[in-house]
Amino acid sequence: MEEVNKGVSLMKEGKLEEAAEFFTKIVEENPEDPIGYINFGNLLLHMNDLERAERFYKKAIELDSNAGTAFYGIGNLYFEQSNYKDAQVNYQKAIDLGLDEGDVYFMLGMAFQHQDHQKLALPYLQRAVELVPEDEAILFQYGLSLAQTDQIEIAQEVFQKVLTLDSKHSDALYNLGVTYLFKEHVKEALEYFNKALEIEPNHTLALNGKKLVEEMNNEH
Template sequence: MTEIDQGIQYMKEGKLEEAAQYFTETIEKNPDDPVHYINFGNLLLHMKDYDRASGFYKKAIELDDQAATAYYGLGNVYFEQDDYDPAKENFQKAIKLGLEEADVYFMLGMTFLYDEQFKLSLPYLQRAGELNPDDVDVRFQYGLALAQTQQLDQAKQTFNKVLQLEEEHSDAHYNLGVIALFDEDVDKALEHFDKAIEIQPDHLLAGNGKKQIEIMLEENE
């Protein structure tokens, strides 16, 4: 196992000080290799040390302006600080440079989603789902984006796919309940809200949805 592999292994094991020591040593031995700066940036990002992480990613880009994973890391730094425009730019740069992985498409989609540019989020979340079809979070966020753009039939199909992957997904049930209300299927909505509460008793949105339905039913009696 090389030193850099050992450093990544330390990160996976949560041994952050040991990882930092390995990355420091590899940079001292190979100061012109951008990979080591990217790995140290990833460690600092994990530690929420955004300023230093940004510096390491930028150093990697200075050494190799084609280092796609450095742009991806830098995009994450901006995303974590709710600075969405530079996050988008860096994720898009990483994709343009050939980083064809679900994570970068997912993060770009999430950046558009958090920036309330719902339509723009759709193709990236869709692509992330194509690259990683069994990822529950990717499917769920794609469903949210579809719902936000009023594509309720497709959103319903997507949330049902989420439940196929994870039966006990309370938020998928909640959103299916909301869609059922739009379809004026009160019984189905109540069924989904009840299921969401059964899975997560403190699910406030589902609880409120159920309460509103019960009030409505009482008024109609």
């Protein structure tokens, strides 16, 4: 296990060739242990070698059909290929096998979002937030999912929480503007569009939102 952790650390440091050497050694010394194959699969996925990554994940599943992290890895592989339906199936399998981590719930929610199944995405994104409450990327996507299912006030609370974690999150500011516009609170919408543009002057959606509000104001 110490060897595996060292390989993972090398991968995180961007020392991919050294990590590959470590994982090769682990697989050779423990050919019946799925963990080595899973980590090698993760490395290959990181290197965008999708075909070989899939072979390593499937080898891990051959050795242990209950290896939830292998199914999670295959889910990520399909997600990278924009094959969201198969990604969804594998994420769900990983959860069914007991993988109870924020990332897998988040990715399952994202797989549903990409298939335009907003209501199906919502409970998985909510679970991801429960498991990793301070992750701004997960919080933001949860806020989007709430807004897309017309739960506007809760979405506003979530976007505000994103801003407590990152006050310069221009997309959260823009989407707050959209929620206020949805409620016909035009003044507040414009304030948030302007705040987004202060941080990111070329934020196309915020520019469009501001233009829309200004046109609405001119009509009155």
